[in-house]
Amino acid sequence: xxxxxxxxxxxxxxxxxxxxxxxxxxxxxxxxxxxxxxxxxxxxxxxxxxxxxxxxxxxxxxxxxxxxxxxxxxxxxxxxxxxxxxxxxxxxxxxxxxxxxxxxxxxxxxxxxxxxxxxxxxxxxxxxxxxxxxxxxxxxxxxxxxxxxxxxxxxxxxxxxxxxxxxxxxxxxxxxxxxxxxxxxxxxxxxxxxxxxxxxxxxxxxxxxxxxxxxxxxxxxxxxxxxxxxxxxxxxxxxxxxxxxxxxxxxxxxxxxxxxxxxxxxxxxxxxxxxxxxxxxxxxxxxxxxxxxxxxxxxxxxxxxxx
Amino acid sequence: xxxxxxxxxxxxxxxxxxxxxxxxxxxxxxxxxxxxxxxxxxxxxxxxxxxxxxxxxxxxxxxxxxxxxxxxxxxxxxxxxxxxxxxxxxxxxxxxxxxxxxxxxxxxxxxxxxxxxxxxxxxxxxxxxxxxxxxxxxxxxxxxxxxxxxxxxxxxxxxxxxxxxxxxxxxxxxxxxxxxxxxxxxxxxxxxxxxxxxxxxxxxxxxxxxxxxxxxxxxxxxxxxxxxxxxxxxxxxxxxxxxxxxxxxxxxxxxxxxxxxxxxxxxxxxxxxxxxxxxxxxxxxxxxxxxxxxxxxxxxxxxxxxx
Numbered sequence: 001x002x003x004x005x006x007x008x009x010x011x012x013x014x015x016x017x018x019x020x021x022x023x024x025x026x027x028x029x030x031x032x033x034x035x036x037x038x039x040x041x042x043x044x045x046x047x048x049x050x051x052x053x054x055x056x057x058x059x060x061x062x063x064x065x066x067x068x069x070x071x072x073x074x075x076x077x078x079x080x081x082x083x084x085x086x087x088x089x090x091x092x093x094x095x096x097x098x099x100x101x102x103x104x105x106x107x108x109x110x111x112x113x114x115x116x117x118x119x120x121x122x123x124x125x126x127x128x129x130x131x132x133x134x135x136x137x138x139x140x141x142x143x144x145x146x147x148x149x150x151x152x153x154x155x156x157x158x159x160x161x162x163x164x165x166x167x168x169x170x171x172x173x174x175x176x177x178x179x180x181x182x183x184x185x186x187x188x189x190x191x192x193x194x195x196x197x198x199x200x201x202x203x204x205x206x207x208x209x210x211x212x213x214x215x216x217x218x219x220x221x222x223x224x225x226x227x228x229x230x231x232x233x234x235x236x237x238x239x240x241x242x243x244x245x246x247x248x249x250x251x252x253x254x255x256x257x258x259x260x261x262x263x264x265x266x267x268x269x270x271x272x273x274x275x276x277x278x279x280x281x282x283x284x285x286x287x288x289x290x291x292x293x294x295x296x297x298x299x300x301x302x303x304x305x306x307x
Numbered sequence: 308x309x310x311x312x313x314x315x316x317x318x319x320x321x322x323x324x325x326x327x328x329x330x331x332x333x334x335x336x337x338x339x340x341x342x343x344x345x346x347x348x349x350x351x352x353x354x355x356x357x358x359x360x361x362x363x364x365x366x367x368x369x370x371x372x373x374x375x376x377x378x379x380x381x382x383x384x385x386x387x388x389x390x391x392x393x394x395x396x397x398x399x400x401x402x403x404x405x406x407x408x409x410x411x412x413x414x415x416x417x418x419x420x421x422x423x424x425x426x427x428x429x430x431x432x433x434x435x436x437x438x439x440x441x442x443x444x445x446x447x448x449x450x451x452x453x454x455x456x457x458x459x460x461x462x463x464x465x466x467x468x469x470x471x472x473x474x475x476x477x478x479x480x481x482x483x484x485x486x487x488x489x490x491x492x493x494x495x496x497x498x499x500x501x502x503x504x505x506x507x508x509x510x511x512x513x514x515x516x517x518x519x520x521x522x523x524x525x526x527x528x529x530x531x532x533x534x535x536x537x538x539x540x541x542x543x544x545x546x547x548x549x550x551x552x553x554x555x556x557x558x559x560x561x562x563x564x565x566x567x568x569x570x571x572x573x574x575x576x577x578x579x580x581x582x583x584x585x586x587x588x589x590x591x592x593x594x595x596x597x598x599x600x601x602x603x604x605x606x607x608x609x610x611x612x613x614x
Contacts, residue, residue, distance in 0.1 A: 036337060036343070039424075
């Protein structure tokens, strides 16, 4: 198959998609009597993904889902998005590109999110950038208050395990492998769980840089110390042998939800991992006080730092 | 100076900027009784800029202005933006980053555009991605109608000349050099001119891929052939020796405005370069009929193609 030209790529977007206008700017769909919200998240080759690891369908799904996850963590539903694709035919084929775009449009349809515009350009390293807008009538921030309880949905650690498998750092039985790989390569935003949490949530954030880093951000914004019980951090029952509590605590790109509540809640999909303390953070106090079976614990690994 | 960490970079944005919230999503400022519009434009190292050519202040200005140019070309004013910066300390220093961010915030202030959120991440190749939102009560698209007149603002060709100077393809006298370099490195959106044009504009678009490519896009969306007089394409009077009409016609990243009107207008900053014809484009007709002193002219160079 020959290399698609820019206008042929744009045609893939516009065909069967009357919302895509390809103009200098697009008019935003606005939901009356709701707040309009927006997020953007980029994925750059070798930093966020590897072409050899990611099927185009997984890549499209991941790009969509990590942005959707931000919308969900803010208490919203998606409404529109703008997609930018920078790539080179030295790295990917037209077939790869077509599969990517088809899967991306499937995601848009599934979540009733209109792709209203976008752009393609040449880039040696593949660059994917998505802006997603949505609406909410109960916007949730990352800021919590003293004496609230800290929960996380599902389980964490599988994404880091998936990464270690892909980079040949560990080997695990085949029947478990696919579960870890799927979490790393094609994570899913916690849309249904979020709906159940919203009535109780004081604050919320999705786990993208790892529990440790993301809890620190929430604590700093809240201005109160978060006490976390490392032994409570939920690990998939089949993977306790392969994921240490420390790894679970620093594993990024999980896209589980961290949230705080005023009182205990009882959802099978959520685990209390700590509480917001009553004393303010200052320059000398750590935003996180990590406990392990009743004793203060100091992590050697400091989780994912971008630089 | 030591390398800034992610949270120190975010601090540069949040300090003196109460609009920047650093959450999963941001709430969009909405202007009552106006359409909300949005655009996004990325700049990738080696495709859109070179670090050795671009001072950080120029890079920040260019990123802001090319997005502002889209807002202006749609008949709008800017209101908010989201900035993503992917970089590596192997390529740029903390000083470069600080200067970039300071200049970017200056641009935001100058145009009353709130930086409401953003993100930084590691990337071997530097990647800058901006989403900009605005408002308008007279949204202008790229679509025109038969018998309308085609204008372009200012002059074109300087950006390509600037590129040729930077890549040592041509040499010109020093007193002219800085003009060409400035257009290429730090173009400016035509905000004031646009205000004067709005009452007359049927369609509008900014020149980012070059007149030839961008006029083709307008013609295709309009579905009618555009007749263009190559000899009318405006070239800066001091540069007629250095810029051929052909180069002026294909020079990208000019950020002048193309627009169409119902009748002749008389602005010193705008030149009529053609008109929209009365016959529809089909698969066999070229969207552009290029004329040069009354005879049909066929360009050998086909302007900027992304791939």
